Amino acid sequence: NAGVMQNPRHLVRRRGQEARLRCSPMKGHSHVYWYRQLPEEGLKFMVYLQKENIIDESGMPKERFSAEFPKEGPSILRIQQVVRGDSAAYFCASSSWTGEDSYEQYFGPGTRLTVT
Amino acid sequence: GEDVEQSLFLSVREGDSSVINCTYTDSSSTYLYWYKQEPGAGLQLLTYIFSNMDMKQDQRLTVLLNKKDKHLSLRIADTQTGDSAIYFCAVDNTDKLIFGTGTRLQVFP
Secondary structure, eight states: OOOOEEEOSEEEEOTTOOEEEEEEOOTTOOEEEEEEEOTTSOEEEEEEEETTEEEEOTTSOSSSEEEEOOSSSOEEEEEOSOOGGGOEEEEEEEEOBOTTSOBOOEEOOOEEEEEO | OOOEEEOSEEEEETTSOEEEEEEESOTTOOEEEEEEEOTTOOEEEEEEEETTOSEEEETTEEEEEETTTTEEEEEESSOOGGGOEEEEEEEEETTEEEEOOOEEEEEEO
């Protein structure tokens, strides 16, 4: 059972360009979460999606950031007109409900975005 | 909002026990988690504890929860050099996880 897949692993963009980050959840998982980790900091929640629905986007910046999880294909985190402050590691996690009514979030390896 | 705090660094000798501490503010959290992050890698779920438990043991790992003081700890017995990593405490908040800033564990021979 493959784990959470993210690509690309490393992404370099110039200021003003667009960044697209992809996440394929674990097989059988229908919940996807995106987190951002700034250098030397913990992870900060950005958005929670289920298939074709955004459930909670309370951690998403109001402008330039968007996320989707279509019926088919991976979840996409899109950052338009990137700025240097967007440089960070972006992690995707997926989960499904377990029999204990808990949800364990399994993380992908992350995409490290560098804006030059 | 919810706040989760950890000390930044811990250094231990190989073979000793490590204890990593975490405090949180939201008493409504149902599950509390410990994740491990190695350099340049993603997060690995080590263990989690349900809020109505005081302790959970899993091989070399022991999690203690003091709900009254909102204090969570992770004890690693017989710490090895391969345990060197950053350890994150996380608590659930509705549908998301709130992470601490991480504790960098360094194990020296």
